[in-house]
Amino acid sequence: MIVDTSLSPPTGVGVASDVCVPLVAATDENLVGGKAHALGRLMRAGVAVPEGFVLTTGAFGAHLAAAADTATAPTQRRGEVAEQQESLLTTALSSCVREALASLAGPLLALGPVVVRSSAVGEDGAAESFAGQLESILNYVNKMSAVDVSGVEPMAHALPLHNVFREDVVEPSLPLEKVLANAPATDGPFFKVPKVLGADEDSAG
Numbered sequence: 001m002i003v004d005t006s007l008s009p010p011t012g013v014g015v016a017s018d019v020c021v022p023l024v025a026a027t028d029e030n031l032v033g034g035k036a037h038a039l040g041r042l043m044r045a046g047v048a049v050p051e052g053f054v055l056t057t058g059a060f061g062a063h064l065a066a067a068a069d070t071a072t073a074p075t076q077r078r079g080e081v082a083e084q085q086e087s088l089l090t091t092a093l094s095s096c097v098r099e100a101l102a103s104l105a106g107p108l109l110a111l112g113p114v115v116v117r118s119s120a121v122g123e124d125g126a127a128e129s130f131a132g133q134l135e136s137i138l139n140y141v142n143k144m145s146a147v148d149v150s151g152v153e154p155m156a157h158a159l160p161l162h163n164v165f166r167e168d169v170v171e172p173s174l175p176l177e178k179v180l181a182n183a184p185a186t187d188g189p190f191f192k193v194p195k196v197l198g199a200d201e202d203s204a205g
Contacts, residue, residue, distance in 0.1 A: 019059035020100035
């Protein structure tokens with residue numbers, strides 16, 4: 001695992017460790033996953049990304065191992081997904097992860113609401129750059145569905161639309177000479193173009 005501790009974390013976010021890394025120090029994609037790695041690059045480039053941190057793959061691996069230790073022998077033999085998921089959810093976090101979470105999350109929680117995002121390690125990799133975005137959009141739509149709009153008239157657009165047309169006034173057309181001036185070839189008052197359907201001679205029209 002490589003953690004760049006030389007980078008100064010944002011105000012209120014603690015230092016990097018093997019289990020938690022501030023986004024600004026998320027330089028090892030294998031350790032922090034594609035999503036956090038991409039956010040870290042944006043922060044280091046000066047883009048206004050909210051402060052945050054990421055639990056590392058090391059922390060996840062340790063939790064998987066702890067959950068496997070607590071799973072029953074029949075579950076381990078059968079490899080039943082539902083029971084393994086239950087084991088992951090009910091296994092307590094290690095003390096080092098709990099301490100790191102308290103240290104990093106405490107200052108952020110003191111500032112107001114936070115967003116918790118669960119992402120796969122390769123989520124923002126080259127092959128899966130849009131993974132999770134559809135789910136995020138659908139979640140926003142669900143939140144909007146909860147708003148009471150009983151007194152709001154249905155509309156096609158949030159703002160009124162007005163077509164802008166010029167006055168319908170008859171004006172002189174361009175002279176034929178000017179219309180044909182930029183044509184690559186002409187035949188009297190016609191544009192001369194190649195025939196489309198298999199004839200050798202040109203056609204005019």
